[in-house]
Structures are given as C-alpha cells and as structure tokens.
Amino acid sequence: MDTVGLWSLVRFAHVAGAALWVGGQLALSLVILPLARRLLGPEAKDRFTAEAGRRFGMLTGALFLPVQLGTGVAMAWHKGVTWASLAEPGYGRTLAAKLALFAVVMAAAAAHGIAHARHRADLARALAVVSLVGSLGVVLLATALPAT
C-alpha cells in the first residue's frame, strides 16, 4: 500500500489550497497592502489595492473554492459522513462548525469586496480581517479532525 496514495493526494490538495489561500491573505494584509499605502501615491494606491483585491477574489472563486469544496466533499464521502452525522457530537459537529465558519469567511470576503466597491474602506478592512481570522479558525477546527 503506497503511503502517497490517491487519498493522500486529495488531502494534499485540500491542505495546500487552504495554506496558500490563508498565506496569500496574510501576504496581502501584512506585506503588499501596507507597503502600497505607504509607497504609492493616492491614485496609484487606490487602483493597485482595488486590482489586487479583485484579482485575489477572482483566484479565490475560480481556483480555491472549487478545489476546497471538491476535495472536502470527496473526503467526507470517503469517511462515510452523512448529513445526519453532521449533527452528532464529536466528528460530526466539528466538521459542521468548520463548514459554517468557512461559509462565514467566504461571506465576509465577498462583503469585503462589496464594501470596498462602495468606498466603505473601514468596513472593508474589518471584513477582510474577519475573513482572515475566521480562516485561521477553520484551520484550527480542521486540525482537530482525525485524518482521512
């Protein structure tokens, strides 16, 4: 039995996707955007941040979300998770909480984009941070689950 088998690769895609997405958020929030605000002129800064946010959002929707959802559903099916089992204490509820928090994270990210478009910069910033912290919470719950 290969240790690097099919399911290990599925898990890899899921974990790597999460790591890269959260890493990308952190890179944006801690590195790219602060430097852009500091070093660019107001017009260039606004365009840059808007484009950066749009591009990140596009990659999230086109690449990250399908991979996470696809691999996540596949692993849940493989483990025999059913809708009913999501209510059961332990594994079920942990997974359900993780999914709920993930949905909140995605909603916050989307709302961040909308807030930015409406020039509600502070709200946009808050929502971005909610999304980032929330996604760390998703990772926390993910690591609480036994491996698939």
Added chain:
Amino acid sequence: MTGKQDGSAPAGAGGPARRPALLGTAAGAVLTVLAVLAANSGGGTGDPAVAAGTGAGGTTVTRTVEVTLAGMRVRPARIEVAEGTALRLKVTNTDAVRHDLKVEDGPATPLLTRGQSRTLDLGTVTGDREAWCTLPGHRAAGMTLDIVVRDTGAGSAHRAAGDAHGDSTDGGHGGHSAPGGGTGPDLGADFSRGWRERTADLAPAPGGRLHKVELRAAHTTAEVAPGVKQQMWTFGGTAPGPTLRGRVGDVFEITLVNDDEGMGHGIDFHAGSLAPDRPMRTLEPGERLVYRFRAERAGAWLYHCSTAPMLQHIGNGMYGAVVIDPPDLRKVDHEYLLVSSALYLGPPGSTAQVAKMREGTPDAWVFNGAAAQYAKRPLTVKAGDRARFWVVDAGPSDPVAFHIVGTVFDTVYKEGAYLLTPGRPGGAQVLDLAPAQGGFVETTFPEAGHYAFVDHDMRHAEAGAHGTVEVTR
C-alpha cells in the same frame, strides 16, 4: 477621485469603529470561539458511563464503552445497546503495531500507536453497525466489532443469524461459550483467573523397569483457549493425557478404566507391539482392562483411544505421549514435551463439530491442549542453557512443523533415529512430524530475549500453535 479614504482615515466617514483591523480581529476571534464551542458540544470529555440526557435530546442515554485493539481483535467484539442510546467508544490500542477503528457510516480514529486512545462519538444508535480496523487484512483476520441494537421483543433477524452462525451452547454439558467476533477464539485475551497451564517440563524416567499406571477414561471440561471452555474426552482427566516415560526394555502395565457413562473407550499404545484384538478392545462404561506392553524400542510414542470413530475420539482429546529414552541420551539443562493437536469446539459428537473434523477446519491448533498457553505462561530458561524439546503430533489429522524462533537445532531425533547430531556441520530449523509421529530437537539459547516457538504452518501458528521461551541472563 473624490470621497476616497484610505483605511487609516479618522472616523466621520461613516464606517465602523476607529480601528477596523482590531474590530475585524475581535469579530473573527468571536466567530472562531463560537465555532469551537459548537464543535465540542454534545458531550464533555470524561463523561461517566451512563448519563441522563443532556442538551436537545432530553431522554437520551449516553453510554461510553472502552474498546481495546490488540492481537487482531477488537475487545469487546460485540456491544449491545438499547435503541436510541448515544454511544461513545473510547478506543485504545494496546498492541505493539498500529491499528485504527472505523465505524460503518460513521467516525473513525486515526492510526493509533501503542497506548494511544481516541474517543469516537457514534451519536444515537438506531440500527446494527459494524466497526473494524482499516489496515489491510486486519478486518479479514477478525478485527471487527459488532454494535447490536438490543430490542425488547423477539430477537431481531440479525441476532438470530448471528446465533445460528456461531456454535450454540448446550444446556449443561457439551458445547462451549461462544467466542467473540472474528474467526476462532480470541487468543489475545487472558485465560480465566485460577487457570493453570499444563506444565511443559518433562520429568525424567522414574526408576525401575516396570511401570504401573491407571488411566481412567471420562469427560472433562477444560479451558482450551482464553476464556473458552470445552468438553473434552480424556484419559486421566487431561488432554493430552498423562505422559509416561521409561527406557528401552521397560515394561508398562496400564489399567484402563472406562468411567464414562455414555460411551465406550479403548486404548492403543504405539510404543508396544502386540496383537490389538484384546488389549485395544472397546470397554463399555464401567469396564476395565490391563494393557501390558514392553517398550522394545526408543522414541516419542503416541497413545490414543482405539474406539471408532477414532477421528472423534482423538479429536476430542483422547491422546497422550510415551517417551522411551534412546540410550546415552545427552544431559541437558531443560527437557520439555509438547504434544501438538487440533482443537474442535462445539458439543463433542455434534454434527457441526464432526463436520469440522472431516473438513479439516479446526478452531485452533494447540500445544499440550490449550491455544497459546505458553504465550501466556512462557517457559523460562537462562541464556546459554541447552534444552531438549520432545514433540509428539497427536493430530488427529494435521502435521506439525516445530520451530523455535531465533534458535538453530544442532540435534534432531525423529521416529527412532538421529537425523542430526552436533558433530555434523549442518543445522535444522524445523522438526516435521506427520500425525502420530514423534521426536525431539536440542538447541542452546544464545542470549537473553524472547524466543517464540511455533508450528510453522502459519495457519496453525496464528490459530494457537505458538508459545514463548523467555530467556534471562
């Protein structure tokens, strides 16, 4: 572009509080904490075994069962719960190798190393479920757990099927306590408290050239595998029967008494040559005879019941060994005798049990009458000691390939002849015996450690034909 502000603009622009990053962090942390609380809800850690219902399901009973993984078995192998019980399994691996436990349509533990534990929440149990170790071959080897919904009415179809498949227990006599899940008796379990192993030590030949022995034939219930009691047919109350020993030329005078109430028995000593007609005749209950023979030749000889059907009489325990020392037998530090045989569980003489004998599908293979007994009660020697192992294969049908892990035999004696002596350059790893054959091997244990001995037919070894020699400094 007007009206734009960057994120650090003072309030008054109508956005949320001053420091959006702080607010966002706080909100994110609160959401995470709520999610973690939700994840952990529904049963705290360290619940007592039975708790009154908590949370939503007001009258749900929670039951926590401790489950152990070891030796290709899940213990307990069967859990009965009332329908609607919320079941939690506290799974611990006590084996040296890794195992896990996966519940059908439910949660699974990760691979657990020795000593690791994990608790599985199955939620409310509404139907029978199975759980097993997912490592390749482990489930097939018997590492399964049946979770069965106990119902108040007549037995469910599942349970009926389960009972019919296992061996039924007879009222008073015969039969055996049904073993747990998996195939065959659970060899990882322990024998009952107070159980004593049949000593493997072989006493030296008693003095004198005439040996008088009384052997009584009867039924005896014995613990033949951990926790498994079986009715055996015995000489002298044990299976194997008492061991006789002497030297070439000794005379043996055996008084055979049939104490059995329902059936006839006889006896056949391979060690002596005589006309079978009278000495090996079948005695009715209460009768007795004197069987007199002279052991003209050295060897490890079988004796067994001579009453038909011999497959059953031998298969149910009526066998034993007669050891006639070859001259100039070398002195050793330890001498052991192992009689190898197959074990058939179930009411003796029942159709199902006899079918197993005919088809050659015993429930276990054993040395000296009990499965894995010397794994539970190892033989003990010192490093550098020389030991002689006499082996007799009582059958009734299977050969034995006797091997001691980690040792080399420098002496092999089989069926009256030395095949190998220490002076020769070669060594042996196995003493192979067909049914009824006997011999011995000698070896020196080189250093401290644990040396398993087996019937090297792995089906036999894994099904009880194994033991341990513990070598200390």
